[in-house]
Amino acid sequence: MNNIGNHYLETVVHNFEELKSLGEKSIAQVNESQINFAENEDSNSVAIIVKHLHGNMKSRWENFLLVDGESVARDRDSEFEGIINTKEELLSIWNEGWEFVFKAIRGLNEDDLNKTTTIRNEPLSVLQAIQRQLSHYSYHVGQIVYLSKQLSSSWVSLSVPKGKSKEFNKRMMN
Numbered sequence: 001m002n003n004i005g006n007h008y009l010e011t012v013v014h015n016f017e018e019l020k021s022l023g024e025k026s027i028a029q030v031n032e033s034q035i036n037f038a039e040n041e042d043s044n045s046v047a048i049i050v051k052h053l054h055g056n057m058k059s060r061w062e063n064f065l066l067v068d069g070e071s072v073a074r075d076r077d078s079e080f081e082g083i084i085n086t087k088e089e090l091l092s093i094w095n096e097g098w099e100f101v102f103k104a105i106r107g108l109n110e111d112d113l114n115k116t117t118t119i120r121n122e123p124l125s126v127l128q129a130i131q132r133q134l135s136h137y138s139y140h141v142g143q144i145v146y147l148s149k150q151l152s153s154s155w156v157s158l159s160v161p162k163g164k165s166k167e168f169n170k171r172m173m174n
Helices: 004-027 046-061 076-080 087-106 110-114 126-151 165-173
Strands: 116-119 122-125
Touching: 004 046, 004 087, 004 110, 004 126, 046 076, 046 087, 046 126, 110 126, 116 126, 122 126
Parallel strands: none
Antiparallel strands: 116 122
């Protein structure tokens, strides 16, 4: 694809795929008994963050360009309550949320980027709405990574391990 709009959409899909993978690699490093751990009642567990992401993803992307991104059917407050019983259930909710994202974005083309959509009645270009969600999901995936790293007894680094920068750079430069 030769035009910048379609290149942007390909890049965004790639960025969302990387976020999804980062979250999955983090979740894989915690056990089932840890997914609902929260430091205190004002903190969120990995499970709660996944529930919130799912609710947001469904609301923002299920009928993208057709309705306001804050669905009237969404019960945001309930996303921060309860538990998820198994990692299987957690990953099912996680994957369903991402399916909404990828289906909507892969259905867009360059001409759609300048269209207007709304989130909570705020008009945004499609490009702005995508960037808003990319930022939001990055924030929450970062929380999942941080929590998982704190909970894991044998964390495997998802990037360059501490003290290994020279080795990593040498490998990358060869």
